[in-house]
Amino acid sequence: MTTVPTTLDPWREKGIPLDKQFRSWRERVKAPYNKRDVDAYTRARVILMNGVENECWNYSHHFARCTDNPAIKGLLAQTRMVEQQQQTTINWLNPPDQTVLETTIAYEQVAVDLTAYLARNEPDAYVREAFNFGLLEDFDHLYRYSELLDYLEGKDPDSILQGKTEIIPGRPTADHHNDPEVMLRKHYEKNRALPLSKLHTLTLLSAEQQTYLFYKEHGFEYGSRLARELYAEIGEVEEHHVSFYESLLDPSETYLERQVMHELMEVYNYFHCYAQETDPRIKQIWEEFLGMELTHLHLWGEMLKQYQGVDPRELFGDTMAVDFKFTENKEYVRRVLERQRDLRLIAYGWAPKDRLPKDWPSYRYQQIVNAGGIPSEEVVMRQLQQRRPAERPGDELLDRARQVAVKVDADTTAAAVAGDGAATPATQEVK
Amino acid sequence: MQLPVLLDKLSEFLMVEQGGLELYRVVASRCTDPALTQRYEAFGQETAIHRQVLVNLIQRLGGDPNYVSPTARLAQVKAAGLLQGDLVVDGLSQQELEANDLENVLLAETKDHADWHLLQQLAQQVDDPTVKQALQEVVDQVEDEEDTHLSWARDTLSQLALKLVTQGPAPAPERWQQVLTGPVPPIEQIHPAPIEQGLLEPARLSPWQETPVVRALRSG
Known part of the structure; x- marks a missing residue:
């Protein structure tokens, strides 16, 4: 692979002129990758950048609904049209023979290896711990969906993951169900936070939002009650994650600052995609879209200067180091799992689950949503009941994970809430 | 005299009074100083009367009080902006929050005062006797109260800030840490x-x- 620099001056790099960015239907719809020989991290980049484009499209509409300035509305309309064309190109790279569940496994691989690497790179310890917390939840989702893939389609999840991401239970999904306010975190301070922390947060927020949208949009496509319920359960956790990560953003950022931040986030992500891509055909797409985003960034940077008197370099720095890459993070994830599996959220902080306050609001919430069964645990029980010998590829991996799951699931706060009331003082509280 | 321009300005001034009324409603509801609360309520009532005075004036000049001019929309956005500050910024002490409310009153009353000063100057300079008479009557009725609103807000805010700086209480530094990462x-x-x-x-x-x-x- 050609060596490419990891630092760029996003304000000076030449982009593709805006009037040369629209594409025909034929140009924008490319041939999909082959699910049998695509590199797992090429697929991960496709999923991430689809989420990034959807976030930028969504934010642009939100901004457009709150401004009456013709120049700004006009540029929003122009750049948004390009964003949605890019989104089509990227999302249409996914092949038609990749099932919803196979794609779901890939989504969770993105969540795990994106979150882990961002956490490892994150300078703000509070933001990093927020990432670590979300990491263990997505890590568990990967295991639960892997069981479902095996149960419903008889497929080996590792055919998607390609050995790059482990399948082991994380913090049990049954315990991801929090009172909505408990999810809220403190926010960074926009004047003092490093641009890197802002880019990390917005990138992860985009990916989680995309995961939420995917589960909510496709969870109903399975006839199995268990599958439908599992998508409902994990889909709601993704909503938690969107609330969780968006609360890290400084609310005093203006619309224009956020718009520039979105464009910079796109440049950051297209740049690492371009730098790391192993498929030459797809690398070309990342390069082209990077060129488009550089122009968007320049145009919106000028708007910030013109309407707010702010030089975007003063906000986001002269140069940008792009350190991110999709790579294995197994050792890091295991370390986080070992230290933090039993942590739970309290208001703007974290606490071990055996030291939660009696009136922890999430006990009540779990009592409501877990009443009548927990799909993420039911899928494990169903698999256990089958007592199938390990004979196919992947069976051993899932068997090993299942043994861990049986142990950790029995010890969740959700199990305590659903139990006979003797498990914790808090259980008595919610009865 | 350009009557359409005057009617556009009156629409804007009417919106300023409306914004002031809403501002007084909010700040009075969360003020912990009874003397200040009383003042906010009293000024709010006077502002409601000024609003009615302007409605009557617009009708008397042949305008429509339902008309919202472009600059009235701008005034409305600015008034909402004053109240939006503490929806966006957290980590303020109670004293800082209340001082900010008073500062917003000063900003709103500064604009309001400028509006009535303009009407007073117009009343002196306009040629049309009907318009002149109408303007003079409303200015006579309202301008002194606007003078009082502005000078009270300016003086009270100074006193409040001086008191905070010289006597405290100093807010706990942790207040900021409760919201920042x-x-x-x-x-x-x-x-x-x-x-x-x-x-x-x-x-x-x-x-x-x-x-x-x-x-x-x-x-x-």
């Missing part, structure tokens, strides 16, 4: 098992940089 308090104080191993080089950077102002000054 870092870098204080150290993560060990708020997280039972922070991760230190397996991190990469960027994670070792100081999490906070100098403000844009300081950076701009440094770069000249």
Whole structure:
């Protein structure tokens, strides 16, 4: 692979002129990758950048609904049209023979290896711990969906993951169900936070939002009650994650600052995609879209200067180091799992689950949503009941994970809430 | 005289009174100083009367009080902006919040006062006797009260700020830490098992940089 620099001056790099960015239907719809020989991290980049484009499209509409300035509305309309064309190109790279569940496994691989690497790179310890917390939840989702893939389609999840991401239970999904306010975190301070922390947060927020949208949009496509319920359960956790990560953003950022931040986030992500891509055909797409985003960034940077008197370099720095890459993070994830599996959220902080306050609001919430069964645990029980010998590829991996799951699931706060009331003082509280 | 221009301005002034009324409603409801609360309520009532006076004036000049001019829309956005501040910024002490409310009153009353000053000047300069008479009557009725609103807000805000600076109480520094991610308090104080191993080089950077102002000054 050609060596490419990891630092760029996003304000000076030449982009593709805006009037040369629209594409025909034929140009924008490319041939999909082959699910049998695509590199797992090429697929991960496709999923991430689809989420990034959807976030930028969504934010642009939100901004457009709150401004009456013709120049700004006009540029929003122009750049948004390009964003949605890019989104089509990227999302249409996914092949038609990749099932919803196979794609779901890939989504969770993105969540795990994106979150882990961002956490490892994150300078703000509070933001990093927020990432670590979300990491263990997505890590568990990967295991639960892997069981479902095996149960419903008889497929080996590792055919998607390609050995790059482990399948082991994380913090049990049954315990991801929090009172909505408990999810809220403190926010960074926009004047003092490093641009890197802002880019990390917005990138992860985009990916989680995309995961939420995917589960909510496709969870109903399975006839199995268990599958439908599992998508409902994990889909709601993704909503938690969107609330969780968006609360890290400084609310005093203006619309224009956020718009520039979105464009910079796109440049950051297209740049690492371009730098790391192993498929030459797809690398070309990342390069082209990077060129488009550089122009968007320049145009919106000028708007910030013109309407707010702010030089975007003063906000986001002269140069940008792009350190991110999709790579294995197994050792890091295991370390986080070992230290933090039993942590739970309290208001703007974290606490071990055996030291939660009696009136922890999430006990009540779990009592409501877990009443009548927990799909993420039911899928494990169903698999256990089958007592199938390990004979196919992947069976051993899932068997090993299942043994861990049986142990950790029995010890969740959700199990305590659903139990006979003797498990914790808090259980008595919610009865 | 350009009557359409005057009617556009009156629509704007009417919106300023409406914004003032809403501002007084909010600040009176959360003020903990009974003397200030009483003043806010009284000024709010007077502002409601000024609003009615302007409606009557617009009708008398042949205008429509339902008409909303472009600059009235601007006035409305600005008034909402004053109240939006503490929806966006948290971490204020009660004293800071109440001082901010009073500062918003000063900003709103400054504009309001300028509006009535303009009407007073127009009443002196306009040729049309009917318009002149109508303007003079409303100015006579309202202008003294607007003078009082502005001078009271300016003087009281100064007194309040002087008192805070000289006598306190100084707010606890933790108030800011309750909303911001870092870098204080150290993560060990708020997280039972922070991760230190397996991190990469960027994670070792100081999490906070100098403000844009300081950076701009440094770069000249």
